[in-house]
Amino acid sequence: MRAWWRDARAGVVADAVDVLGAADGQAFGARVDVVIDELHEAVDDVYGARGHDPDALVLHLLALALATAEERSEALRILDHRREIDPHWFLRARQVGYVAYTDRFAGTLRGVIDRLDHLDELGITYLHLMPLLRPREGENDGGYAVADYGAVDPRLGTMADLEALAGELHDRDMALCIDLVVNHTAAEHPWAQAARAGDPTHRRYYRIFPDRTEPDQYEATLREVFPEMAPGSFTHVEGLGWVWTTFREWQWDLDYENPDVLASMCAVMGDLANRGVDVFRLDAVPFLWKQKGTDCENLPQAHRIVQILRNVLRVSAPGTICKAEAIVSPDELVQYLGGHDPEVRECELAYHNQLMVMLWSSLAARDAQLMTRSLERMRQPPDGTGWVTYVRCHDDIGWAVSDEDAAAVGWNGFEHRAFLNRYYAGEHPGSWAQGVKFQENPVTLDARISGTTAALCGIDQARERQDPVALGAAIRRFLLLHAVVIGWGGSIPVLYMGDEIALANDRSFADDPDHADDNRWIHRPPMDWEAAARRHDSGSVEGRVYAGLREQIQARRDLPVMRAGGTTSARWTGHPSVFAWRRTHPRHLPFLGLAAFSDQPTSVPLPVAADAGLHDPVPVLASDGDVRIDDGRIHLPAWGWVWLSD
Numbered sequence: 100m101r102a103w104w105r106d107a108r109a110g111v112v113a114d115a116v117d118v119l120g121a122a123d124g125q126a127f128g129a130r131v132d133v134v135i136d137e138l139h140e141a142v143d144d145v146y147g148a149r150g151h152d153p154d155a156l157v158l159h160l161l162a163l164a165l166a167t168a169e170e171r172s173e174a175l176r177i178l179d180h181r182r183e184i185d186p187h188w189f190l191r192a193r194q195v196g197y198v199a200y201t202d203r204f205a206g207t208l209r210g211v212i213d214r215l216d217h218l219d220e221l222g223i224t225y226l227h228l229m230p231l232l233r234p235r236e237g238e239n240d241g242g243y244a245v246a247d248y249g250a251v252d253p254r255l256g257t258m259a260d261l262e263a264l265a266g267e268l269h270d271r272d273m274a275l276c277i278d279l280v281v282n283h284t285a286a287e288h289p290w291a292q293a294a295r296a297g298d299p300t301h302r303r304y305y306r307i308f309p310d311r312t313e314p315d316q317y318e319a320t321l322r323e324v325f326p327e328m329a330p331g332s333f334t335h336v337e338g339l340g341w342v343w344t345t346f347r348e349w350q351w352d353l354d355y356e357n358p359d360v361l362a363s364m365c366a367v368m369g370d371l372a373n374r375g376v377d378v379f380r381l382d383a384v385p386f387l388w389k390q391k392g393t394d395c396e397n398l399p400q401a402h403r404i405v406q407i408l409r410n411v412l413r414v415s416a417p418g419t420i421c422k423a424e425a426i427v428s429p430d431e432l433v434q435y436l437g438g439h440d441p442e443v444r445e446c447e448l449a450y451h452n453q454l455m456v457m458l459w460s461s462l463a464a465r466d467a468q469l470m471t472r473s474l475e476r477m478r479q480p481p482d483g484t485g486w487v488t489y490v491r492c493h494d495d496i497g498w499a500v501s502d503e504d505a506a507a508v509g510w511n512g513f514e515h516r517a518f519l520n521r522y523y524a525g526e527h528p529g530s531w532a533q534g535v536k537f538q539e540n541p542v543t544l545d546a547r548i549s550g551t552t553a554a555l556c557g558i559d560q561a562r563e564r565q566d567p568v569a570l571g572a573a574i575r576r577f578l579l580l581h582a583v584v585i586g587w588g589g590s591i592p593v594l595y596m597g598d599e600i601a602l603a604n605d606r607s608f609a610d611d612p613d614h615a616d617d618n619r620w621i622h623r624p625p626m627d628w629e630a631a632a633r634r635h636d637s638g639s640v641e642g643r644v645y646a647g648l649r650e651q652i653q654a655r656r657d658l659p660v661m662r663a664g665g666t667t668s669a670r671w672t673g674h675p676s677v678f679a680w681r682r683t684h685p686r687h688l689p690f691l692g693l694a695a696f697s698d699q700p701t702s703v704p705l706p707v708a709a710d711a712g713l714h715d716p717v718p719v720l721a722s723d724g725d726v727r728i729d730d731g732r733i734h735l736p737a738w739g740w741v742w743l744s745d
């Protein structure tokens with residue numbers, strides 16, 4: 100490979116200098132030098148192994164990268180330069196994200212511009228807008244069925260509006276994240292339409308089988324993602340055959356065995372990057388590769404494809420980054436950040452779904468041992484990468500509790516998952532939660548949970564019952580979860596829209612026929628701006644939650660230990676209900692967080708802090724109530740928490 104690149108390099112750099120000028124052209128060449136080994140290896144592994152010429156494909160991808168670089172505006176090139184000098188820009192202590200549906204938050208993209216002050220006030224620096232490219236008509240899975248990657252959903256605005264929003268965000272030093280649905284297109288996408296019309300080139304964009312023989316062979320080992328809404332993983336299409344549809348019948352899986360699919364997606368990403376997108380949330384990446392006899396998730400080739408997409412973008416638009424949406428078991432997670440052995444550059448960000456799941460698990464169980472166990476054995480993200488930490492997102496909560504971790508703390512994984520479903524569906528005696536079960540599988544007895552943070556923490560129930568004591572406890576639980584997520588360190592904490600004012604479940608979701616069979620819409624309520632107007636009223640629920648979150652966000656900004664370059668690890672405290680996490684950094688004082696998943700006051704011995712390297716721990720921020728250090732112990736109230744520094 101090296102010899103091949105030595106020969107090819109001169110031509111690539113000459114072209115780049117020709118198109119971009121000497122300085123940017125040479126910089127382009129240098130960026131290729133940085134990724135070329137990994138890029139070539141990945142291409143060779145996936146496509147060379149299938150008879151394609153890897154050298155030619157790499158050169159083709161680099162030509163696409165150059166086309167993107169050439170089209171990049173002056174303003175975005177400046178951003179690229181700044182971020183190449185400061186590659187950890189997205190993992191600063193100040194970074195806090197917010198995720199919203201454009202229409203539910205502000206109607207249109209222009210409407211979002213008008214609401215940026217709301218985000219500024221909260222301390223948000225990163226805005227993730229849910230899918231906004233033109234989807235199919237009718238049901239579209241919240242936009243995860245894209246009919247045109249080159250156009251914005253006309254109900255939300257235009258590409259020019261997207262550019263204007265990105266520009267406005269950049270002026271405020273905020274970043275824009277959008278979804279890139281890489282695993283599938285809508286059945287109405289022109290590629291799918293061409294395939295349906297018999298065009299052989301586009302037939303090869305999808306996985307289509309003449310009869311059930313192969314689908315049956317695959318399905319023997321596949322997991323059903325939506326067993327209730329869309330059983331099976333294939334859909335029969337008249338005149339075409341059986342099309343691979345992991346999700347809904349109108350979401351057709353792309354076939355990445357075809358290098359044209361890969362190249363097309365690289366071009367799509369380049370175009371969107373040039374509109375000002377900073378972060379691509381790569382949707383459903385575990386599913387990108389299929390192989391008989393496996394569950395077709397997290398396969399090595401899926402990682403290779405992500406690596407290729409990422410490395411091509413790194414060359415063309417180095418100010419952009421990628422976030423893997425892989426809601427998978429803890430053992431499979433850090434690989435999406437490049438945590439292979441040895442490490443390979445992959446995404447810069449990935450969702451820390453294990454932390455999210457464990458927060459909810461500890462809350463219901465009043466026991467954090469499983470959380471400590473499962474988190475302490477996870478690998479650290481490679482240098483220059485970090486987690487997206489979050490309490491809730493637009494999806495259901497799937498109980499990624501491994502049987503081994505459960506057994507290690509003396510629990511049965513299956514029973515614990517069943518308990519969590521009962522608890523959060525409000526079926527367990529004494530449960531405060533008002534979630535609903537999502538996609539119950541009668542065969543495996545699996546289920547997941549839908550519901551807003553407020554509903555799952557008990558705020559909805561306490562409000563309904565007009566019970567001030569229960570409400571106080573529910574708000575404490577709400578802020579406890581956020582204290583872990585916001586204080587995790589080396590991550591971007593992302594708040595779900597409406598959580599800053601504790602929005603309740605949207606019980607009316609089923610009135611919309613396009614949403615009726617998908618109860619995830621219960622936790623995607625429209626923003627309630629009237630309720631938001633109460634956010635400074637300390638007597639209202641909105642005010643209590645808002646003030647608590649804002650305080651955490653502001654305190655985090657002033658903690659340099661939170662920035663990239665350190666490590667966060669779970670620690671045992673000796674108390675089953677108290678979770679501890681330590682953040683260290685070579686250049687900053689250590690940090691220790693304590694979170695009491697208990698409805699009773701608790702305490703842990705002071706040496707817990709000393710063992711974590713804090714010899715004179717002082718609270719930086721704490722829950723209200725009786726948080727104090729005395730008698731050689733750190734005392735926490737029910738659902739209390741504290742951030743300690745030396």
Ligand code: OTU
Pocket residue numbers: 240241243280324346382383384385424425426427493494495
């Ligand atoms: C993602 O989720 C999106 O977040 C969902 O909103 C979409 O419906 C879906 O893709 C299809 O586009 O299985 O239950 O490991 O967990 O990709 C949600 C990744 C999902 C999967 C995830 C998927």
